[in-house]
Amino acid sequence: MLHLKQLSKDFAGKPLFTNISWHLKKGERVALVGENGAGKSTLMKIIAGLAEPSSGEIQFARGARASYLPQDGIVTSGSLLFHEARSAFGDLLAMEEELHHLAQELEGQNGDSPEHHQMLHRYGELQEQFRHRGGYTMEAEIGTVLKGLGFSPDDWYRDCGEFSGGWQMRIALARLLLQQPDVLLLDEPTNHLDIEARNWLEEYLCSYPGSMILVSHDRFFMDQVCSRIAEVWNHAISDYHCSYSRYLVQREERVSALREAKRIQDEEVQKTEDFIRRFRYQANKASLVQSRIKQLEKVERIVIPPERKRIRFHFPDAPKSGKIVMELKALTKSYDSHTVLNRIDLTIEKGERVALVGHNGAGKSTLMSVMAGSGFQGGERVLGHNVIMDYFAQDQANVLDVSRSAWDEIYSDAPYDMVPRLRDILGAFLFSGDDINKKVGVLSGGERNRLALAKMLLRPSNLLLMDEPTNHLDLFSKEVLLDALRSFDGTVVFVSHDRYFVNGLATRIVEVEGGGLVNYFGDYEYYLQKKEQSGDQGPGAGDRMTGTGERKREERGVAANGAVASAPAPLPVQDKEERLRDREEQKRRKREEDKRNKRMGEIEYEISQTEAEVGRLEVEMGQPGYFDDPERGKMGGERHATLNTRLEELYGEWEDLSG
Numbered sequence: 001m002l003h004l005k006q007l008s009k010d011f012a013g014k015p016l017f018t019n020i021s022w023h024l025k026k027g028e029r030v031a032l033v034g035e036n037g038a039g040k041s042t043l044m045k046i047i048a049g050l051a052e053p054s055s056g057e058i059q060f061a062r063g064a065r066a067s068y069l070p071q072d073g074i075v076t077s078g079s080l081l082f083h084e085a086r087s088a089f090g091d092l093l094a095m096e097e098e099l100h101h102l103a104q105e106l107e108g109q110n111g112d113s114p115e116h117h118q119m120l121h122r123y124g125e126l127q128e129q130f131r132h133r134g135g136y137t138m139e140a141e142i143g144t145v146l147k148g149l150g151f152s153p154d155d156w157y158r159d160c161g162e163f164s165g166g167w168q169m170r171i172a173l174a175r176l177l178l179q180q181p182d183v184l185l186l187d188e189p190t191n192h193l194d195i196e197a198r199n200w201l202e203e204y205l206c207s208y209p210g211s212m213i214l215v216s217h218d219r220f221f222m223d224q225v226c227s228r229i230a231e232v233w234n235h236a237i238s239d240y241h242c243s244y245s246r247y248l249v250q251r252e253e254r255v256s257a258l259r260e261a262k263r264i265q266d267e268e269v270q271k272t273e274d275f276i277r278r279f280r281y282q283a284n285k286a287s288l289v290q291s292r293i294k295q296l297e298k299v300e301r302i303v304i305p306p307e308r309k310r311i312r313f314h315f316p317d318a319p320k321s322g323k324i325v326m327e328l329k330a331l332t333k334s335y336d337s338h339t340v341l342n343r344i345d346l347t348i349e350k351g352e353r354v355a356l357v358g359h360n361g362a363g364k365s366t367l368m369s370v371m372a373g374s375g376f377q378g379g380e381r382v383l384g385h386n387v388i389m390d391y392f393a394q395d396q397a398n399v400l401d402v403s404r405s406a407w408d409e410i411y412s413d414a415p416y417d418m419v420p421r422l423r424d425i426l427g428a429f430l431f432s433g434d435d436i437n438k439k440v441g442v443l444s445g446g447e448r449n450r451l452a453l454a455k456m457l458l459r460p461s462n463l464l465l466m467d468e469p470t471n472h473l474d475l476f477s478k479e480v481l482l483d484a485l486r487s488f489d490g491t492v493v494f495v496s497h498d499r500y501f502v503n504g505l506a507t508r509i510v511e512v513e514g515g516g517l518v519n520y521f522g523d524y525e526y527y528l529q530k531k532e533q534s535g536d537q538g539p540g541a542g543d544r545m546t547g548t549g550e551r552k553r554e555e556r557g558v559a560a561n562g563a564v565a566s567a568p569a570p571l572p573v574q575d576k577e578e579r580l581r582d583r584e585e586q587k588r589r590k591r592e593e594d595k596r597n598k599r600m601g602e603i604e605y606e607i608s609q610t611e612a613e614v615g616r617l618e619v620e621m622g623q624p625g626y627f628d629d630p631e632r633g634k635m636g637g638e639r640h641a642t643l644n645t646r647l648e649e650l651y652g653e654w655e656d657l658s659g
Contacts, residue, residue: 001026001064001211002047002183003654007056009042016042018235020056021611023604024183026597029205029212031222031244033475034232040215043232044068044185047213060183061600062657067181071188074172077161081151084160084171085142088178092135099126145174148200149193150360166192177204184212190221191472194360194497217475219244220500234303239608255304262302268624272296300622312480313428313454318462318490322385323350325463325491326371331379333363333370340366342515343379348463350384353485354493355506355524362512364495365394368467371493390461394468394495396452402441406431406451409440414458429454449473453481462490470498499524596657603654607647614643 002024009016016039024030032040045051047058048068060066076084086093102123106116134141146156149170155163160171169192176184184205190198198221205212205225213230216222222229222244229240229247238254240247272292279289326348333341340363348354356364370376372391383389393399400409410422426436429450440448449472456464464485470478482504485492496502502509503524511518511527520527617640620626627633 001028001061002066003059003651004047005057005059005651007046007058008054009039009046009051010054015235017232017237020237022230022237022239023608024211024213025601025604026061026211027209028228029208029226030214030228030230031226032213032215032230032232033222033244033247038232040232041071041187044187044213044215047183048185064182066183066185067176067179068185069169069173069176069187069189071191072165072169075161075165075168076171077159079160080157081146081160081163081171082142082156085146085174085178086138088175089138092130092133092138095126095130095133096135099123099130102126142178145177145204148197148204149174150197170197173201180208180210182210184208184210186212187215188217189214190216190218190497195357195499195502196359198497198499217473217478218498218500219475219478220498220503223500258302258304262304265299265302265624269296269299269301272624295624295627298622298627299624300618313425313457314484315464315488315490316457316460318488319386319388319460321350321387321462321490324348325350325352325384325387327380327382327384328371329380329382331370331376331381333366333376339515341370341376341512344515344517346510346517348491348493350462350491351489352491352493353505353507354491355502355509356493356495356512357502357509357524357527358512363515364512365467367512367517368465368493368495369393372465387463388459388461389463389465390456390459392452392456392464392466392469394471396449396467398448400440400448400452402439404440405437406440406443407436409451410455410458413455418458425454425457444472450477464488464490464492464494466492466494466496468495468497470496470501600654600657603650603657607650607654610643610647610650614640614647617643 004020004022007020007022008018032043034040042051045068046053048066050068079087102119106119106123130136147153151170151174160168163171173186173189176186189201193201198218202221202224205214212225214222214226226244227241229242229244231238231240231247231251240250242250272295276289276292276296324347326346328344328346330343330345331341332339332343344367346367356367358364368391370381372389372393373381401412404412406426407422410426411419414422423436426432431438431447431451431454438447440451443451449469453469469481473481478498478501482501485494485505492505494505506523507521509520509522509524509527511520520530522530617636621633621636621640626636
């Protein structure tokens with residue numbers, strides 16, 4: 001489906017990746033991983049045609065197209081949501097318009113005229129194409145995707161410009177999914193999605209017919225969706241045909257093996273250099289010295305990039321509190337006439353880790369703000385004995401003073417006795433050296449969140465209220481935060497859309513729904529199991545089931561809103577022989593396409609195996625002493641040439657089939 005040939009990209013003389021050769025097969029779902037700044041987003045943009053490589057080329061299979069969803073920055077306005085989503089079907093809409101036009105002309109034509117026969121034949125061909133490409137289920141598919149991504153039917157006829165930034169990205173994602181490109185390029189698609197929308201997207205992508213390359217900081221999402229991991233590291237791409245969790249294990253094994261190989265190589269190089277220094281000026285050793293010098297020049301040095309810096313921190317020891325940390329009694333919270341929380345009761349006990357879950361807009365953040373001390377209309381909020389609370393709001397990173405430096409921002413809130421430790425705290429959150437003087441306004445979303453989290457270490461507390469603390473954090477930072485919260489000896493109430501994070505921390509799930517609360521005393525997996533047993537598949541399940549039902553209704557000619565779907569005028573019955581000929585032609589084309597796809601799959605597999613063998617041989621040939629045995633060196637060189645010749649033949653055949 002996609003082939004990168006010797007692809008390189010440099011920025012200001014610094015290589016991101018060098019001479020990458022990589023394949024993406026039809027139907028594969030690949031997670032692109034690597035440290036921040038490794039070049040993941042840049043590689044996606046190059047594949048999408050939005051950036052130019054420094055060298056190399058990209059080849060797609062014949063007729064294949066790629067579409068790209070960036071992390072942010074897409075804003076749509078001036079059209080209704082449903083119409084914007086419908087615009088993804090540009091070819092089908094044009095086809096539908098032509099069908100209507102032909103139907104109108106056929107009504108006014110003499111049935112015996114040659115023009116009538118030609119138009120009728122064109123109508124038949126067009127209608128079959130329209131049906132085969134999903135023209136009759138188009139509106140049902142739009143409804144399924146919009147509902148799955150969290151848009152209610154009331155939203156469908158709102159102007160796109162009325163939606164905020166996060167919802168703008170959902171609109172862009174909906175349009176992209178409806179286009180169904182052959183290669184789907186998704187850069188952090190879950191950034192602006194809540195749990196139910198992530199659940200729906202996960203299922204949708206698992207059954208997506210095309211190929212997909214995904215960049216994500218959601219570990220659970222990658223585990224469920226992707227079966228292959230491509231790591232951008234050390235200016236190259238390394239493949240792992242496994243889940244993300246298994247990749248972490250395999251990568252550590254690979255890096256350990258690479259470190260050991262470098263250690264052995266360094267020892268051999270050191271011995272060779274010692275020999276050269278010792279005998280450089282002895283005439284009877286001149287030939288041996290020159291041999292060792294040439295041997296050193298041929299060695300391909302193993303380079304291991306420095307380990308990435310990690311956050312290392314622990315929350316201050318929690319002061320002792322009473323057994324009951326907080327109670328809400330018959331509490332009501334309303335906005336004008338809309339009641340979000342209706343006479344709810346909730347008791348939080350010491351040491352609990354409580355996750356608030358629920359559909360988007362159900363009231364999770366409202367409940368969190370009430371617990372933090374905001375106003376309410378009825379009931380009681382009772383704080384327990386000696387409770388010291390710290391609140392991380394959903395927009396906590398946005399309340400930082402953008403005109404201050406990172407140092408000034410944390411210094412402004414620091415107690416006197418904490419000032420000597422501020423540099424250590426900033427260093428633990430990767431703000432070191434000149435980084436502490438960066439203005440908050442120029443920090444990335446992840447850096448701002450880290451700074452906001454660092455400020456929570458300034459004062460001891462025993463109740464942490466955290467609304468989306470993982471937003472904009474990368475996978476490594478999320479893992480460290482999870483470890484820090486697990487070891488915290490106080491109480492935690494939190495909201496997160498990262499299911500791995502929720503499942504790894506929560507001891508109780510509180511579902512916020514319909515103005516009320518439902519408790520599940522267990523982790524997120526337990527919560528989903530209980531929901532399934534009760535006949536509700538959890539957040540997003542209603543949307544998924546409704547979407548399926550709507551698709552079936554639409555196939556019967558009923559639109560998502562209950563109205564009869566518009567369709568082209570019916571075609572008079574085709575001649576039987578003509579139908580048989582068309583069917584046979586379709587079968588023949590399908591057989592040829594299947595045969596071509598099968599052969600391309602075989603070639604791609606052989607290419608990957610041959611490239612791996614070339615890589616192993618080159619590593620072996622690069623070892624010190626390999627060419628000391630002339631016969632061995634000759635055989636290695638011949639084998640290397642044979643493999644490269646075979647690669648050229650395979651590349652040529654692949655290009656012929658995909659051209």
